[in-house]
Amino acid sequence: MERESTLKQIWGSLSQNKGAMAGLVIIVILAIIAVIGDSIAPYDPEYSDMTACFVAPCAEHIFGTDQLGRDIFSRVLSGTRISLTVGIIAVSISLTIGTVVGALAGYCGGKVDMVIMRIMDMMLAVPSILLAITFMAALGKGIDKAVIAIGLVSIPEYARIVRGSVLSMKQNEFVQAARVMGNKDSVIIFKHILPNILSSIIVRATLGISTAVLDTAALGFLGLGVQPPAAEWGDMLGRSRSFIFNAPHTLIFPGLAITLTVLAFNMLGDGLRDALDPKQRK
């Protein structure tokens, strides 16, 4: 009962926020496209018709075709699935590892805290895209490796948030009570502390998906992401850039798709922050 009313309250405040609602609507549409995109696509996204290269947007190809005569609209639709999947998996990786190490650092304190947080500081000392590319050098090319690299470089952000929240939670009476009652540390962390800091984690994860989508596109653009002929937005941009002046339409739509996705997750994330975490409001 109580849980339901809290959810209602959050939804009430979130639904007042026009930006957040717009973001949510876009995300729902993107999710639908990700699931059924291939079946509503007018063409096979990987089918190349060499007699129809660089067709400008027209009735048959509303976004035009690319250098290999593939339908850009179908490819953008198909790329939605890749980008959303990568975004969600990458965030799951950083969220899981980040939460565990952050909670450990905050809860155990002392040397464990110091060692974990120093390692996080080291990772934060290198711009994330440079670190991700360095990981890619070790892992090799490919979208599966890109997911891992992007997931790994964002761990410190989650670890920091979770550690900070755990530190402040630890002082609360209910946590101390749980400890006095003889609960195990793992029970205290997972049952008593984490549910209470869930809101800040959710906010961070929503914003994290947009970062992950941007980083995936960047790795794709540099040629480290998907392998041909798969359609990924960043990769599409990277491969069309040599034709920038002859066929600018090949560059417009994949970029718009990235921007729209990132914008949607940012707006929803900002709205969630205002709804869940009034203190963090900027």
Added chain:
Amino acid sequence: MIKYIIKRILQTIPVLIGVSIIVFVILRVFAPDPAPIVLGDHASAEATAAWREAYGLNEPIVMQYLHYMQGVLTGDFGDSYFTKTSVAQEIFSRFPATIELAVGAILFASIFGILFGTIAAVKKGTWIDNISMLFSLVGVAMPVFWLGLIMIIFFSGFLGLFPSTGRISSPLMRPDDITGLYVIDSILTGDMKALKDSLWHLTLPAVVLGMYSMAIIARMTRSSLLEVLSQDYIRTAKAKGLNSKQIVLRHGLRNGLIPVITVIGLQFGTMLGGALLTESVFSWPGIGAYTVSCILKSDFPVVQGVVLLVATIFVTLNLLVDIIYAVVDPRIKYGKKEE
């Protein structure tokens, strides 16, 4: 204060050593063997062995690291696998181009970010505020490489206003090498033609690289200024009869810009990452585009050097921001908490 500064400087050393270890382990332990890529698939076993020997890759990994760090302390970052010149030389011949780009970008981002943020705060709730905030939302969401391509299509292709590649029109126009920054060098040598030409080349890439930071700085300025403008002393100033322009400029911005300084400092570090992509788009002959190509061809000594250099800059900037912050804002108590 001095104690605090020394303490902060000492704290950065383990971080940098840690970064060097992480990168070393990633590239030397986990990365695939670079020998077949550097020497080709058909290199003989003897040639491979000789090459590994020459680069010290046969030693145990701990010894490799110690030797590497021994070199780093004396400014020797090893040699590139491909060009065989020293990594330090490879990096420093390209670094000025990146610095010039990043400084241009941060100037653009700071000036316009503070301007738009201030206007939005003063005109809070009006359409001007809404438009500039919408603009900054989109600015954060656009991938920097896509923005670059779009700017090239529009400003270089369609309007023909700006060049799309390089730092200068012809190598003959290069100003005498003093700092390596073309803009500064051409001012120092009074070479107006080179100054105009290098600024002309710098504009598009700097705007593209600075766009994200401009959006962040604008949002930060707006929220910080709004907070300051709601303070009591602003009411007092109004009551004293100061006009609103004086209030915003003298009281509002002076206090509201403190958090903005932090953001600008941190953004400059982030830009070194963004430069990687911007340089690739504009064929800017800096360190970013070069690093990407080195990673693609497994030229690991260069990558190690670049990551260490960038981390050092990043950490130093954080340090400077903290120190400036402590000096500017007397509310921050430095180093007393632990004692």
